[in-house]
Amino acid sequence: MAKNTVSKAYDRVKLARQNGRPTGVDYIENIITDFIELHGDRNYADDEAIVGGIGYLDGKPVTVVAIEKGRNSKERVAHNFGAPHPEGYRKALRLMKQAEKFRRPVICLVDTSGAYCGIGAEERGQGQAIAQCIVEMMALKTPSVSILIGEGGSGGALALAVADRVWMLENAVYSAISPEGCASILWKDSSKAEEAAESLKLTASDALALGVIEEIIPEQELGKESFYEKLRVKLSREFRELTSMDVDQLVQHRFERFRNLGVPDMGGKK
Amino acid sequence: MPFIEFLFKPKNELEKGGRQSVQIASADENEPSKPCPNCRKMVPLSQLWANHNTCECGYHFRMNARQRINFICDTDTFSEWDAGVVSRDILDFPGYITKLENTRNACGESEAVICGRAKIEGEDCCIFVMEPYFMMGSMGTVVGEKITRTFERAMELGLPVVGYTVSGGARMQEGILSLMQMAKTSGAVKRHSDAGLFYLTVITDPTTGGVTASFAMEGDVILAEPGALIGFAGPRVIEQTTRKKLPAGFQKAEFVMEHGFVDAIVPRSTQKATIAQLLRMHTGGERVG
Incomplete structure (x- = not known):
């Protein structure tokens, strides 16, 4: 591989993290009408790192769950820089189960460097909260589309990305570990993040090639009215198709979609 | 062998005086021994093995997957599935092939999990045991696939699953596909569960990352080893x-149970009997004895 490709993956990491990039709330404001935000996990607290609620997509009610990084420094602090606590995932799950009950489609907007790493998060079961989201999304009896709009950081991102369709923005990234973390663990040198980014195959085109996502959303018009318009039409069309399917079949397809990811050659002994 | 109850609160390795293996010792001159990181006494190896790799003070030493299978399954009842399957370097990750080869040679296992069918005190079950000495039990596509298949076979056979977890999380050398194994295994757990079958996890030291955030925390009953x-x-x-x-004891099994995420802490001395009893209680068996 040529040297210029080495910088490419990391360039996308930088773009995915860039301030000024549309956040979850921007998508909700531009695609969804009459959005009503619903707060709290009914157990412990309301985690503002996740914004969830109900609104209309082309006149039809949908549930939207978005990991929100915040658009300015004040908002970023309020939203904990898009790093959810367990109660955030439990709120997300509550809203998705509510969508299932009322047969509303679910849209997840994923943008996080990872689930919050802290004492309280561990005490309240970060691992268990993510595991429960994954299990329940897998079996959710209503259609779902997850869009990775920026950073897709590890389990904290996957928790909201076990959907019928997973899309990624052209410059979004999706990875099991940050390139910095990978470089410091493997090579004891976080400055090798560029190299790690390349090796991790974390870009949208990598994810598409590996079958992890269905589509890449182009970014030429990112943030413009036409961008949101196209995405709205695309989502509407997708949900028309998904809602026409028998719900058990839908769940079966979703299960198989993830079942078939990364199946190694199990041929036998070597 | 007498087993002293596990009474102390283990220290976190970052606390002062936590996990330093300082050799203080007056061991039996003639017998090889190993220092206990908790009570700092030298434990003669014969005593260690007789107590399933635990010290008299209650400290649980790490155990490899084969040792665990021998310890927990009835003699000669374990039949292994998908033995010898090896990982490929799907992403062309620098150094991964060499790392795999070296690990296989050093550890003697082909991957970080061993799966199969066995009996525990006569109770039929499927079992998976993760291997701490294979890249710290990290989960790549082979680990994910083997565990998924264990649940699928258990469904076909109508059997419960007993799973021993130990893992540093997703295997970064397999990138995003290792992350996807969290979803794949969770899907298999869910189907097995929906079929009304029992899944028991035993969390051992250390279990973190993607394994905690998937099948380790998805058991009907979650047990943990002391101090894990x-x-x-x-x-x-x-x-x-x-x-x-x-905080003191942060993320130790006792702390995690206090916060409501583990059902019970079971030392190795009573582990086999406890697992067998739970299996019996979930498979319609009557009380024995």
Whole structure:
């Protein structure tokens, strides 16, 4: 591989993290009408790192769950820089189960460097909260589309990305570990993040090639009215198709979609 | 062998005086022994083995997957599935092939999990046991696939699953596909569960990252070994990120149980009997004896 490709993956990491990039709330404001935000996990607290609620997509009610990084420094602090606590995932799950009950489609907007790493998060079961989201999304009896709009950081991102369709923005990234973390663990040198980014195959085109996502959303018009318009039409069309399917079949397809990811050659002994 | 109850609160390795193996010792001159990181006494190896790799003070030493299978399954009842399957370097990740080869040679196992069918005190079950000495039990596509198949076979056979977890999380050398194994295994657990079958997890030291955030925390009953580190993020990362001193015993099994995420802490001395009893209670068996 040529040297210029080495910088490419990391360039996308930088773009995915860039301030000024549309956040979850921007998508909700531009695609969804009459959005009503619903707060709290009914157990412990309301985690503002996740914004969830109900609104209309082309006149039809949908549930939207978005990991929100915040658009300015004040908002970023309020939203904990898009790093959810367990109660955030439990709120997300509550809203998705509510969508299932009322047969509303679910849209997840994923943008996080990872689930919050802290004492309280561990005490309240970060691992268990993510595991429960994954299990329940897998079996959710209503259609779902997850869009990775920026950073897709590890389990904290996957928790909201076990959907019928997973899309990624052209410059979004999706990875099991940050390139910095990978470089410091493997090579004891976080400055090798560029190299790690390349090796991790974390870009949208990598994810598409590996079958992890269905589509890449182009970014030429990112943030413009036409961008949101196209995405709205695309989502509407997708949900028309998904809602026409028998719900058990839908769940079966979703299960198989993830079942078939990364199946190694199990041929036998070597 | 007498087993002294596990009475102390184990220290986190970052606490002062936690996990340093300082050799203080007056061991039997003639017998090879090993220092206990908890009570700091030298434990003669014969005593260690007789007590399933535990010290008299209650400290549980790490155990490899084969040892665990021998210890927990009835003699000659374990039949292994998908033995010898090896990982490929799907992403062309620098150094991964060499790392795999070296690990296979050093550890003697082909991958970080051993799966199969066995009997535990006569109770038929499927079992998977993760291997701490194979890249710290990290989950790549082979681990994910083998565990998924264990649940699928258990469904076909109508059997419960007993799973021993130990893992540093997703295997970064397999990138995003290792992350996807969390979803794949969770899907298999869910189907097995929906079929009304029993899944028991035993969390051992250390279980973190993607394994905690998937099948380790999805058991109908979740047991843990005394002193096991259980968490999503590791303690070092948390300390570096938050710059706060971690509370005493943070992320240890006892702490995790106190916070409601583990059903019971079961030392090795009573583990086999407890697992067998739970299996019996879930498969319609009457009380024995």
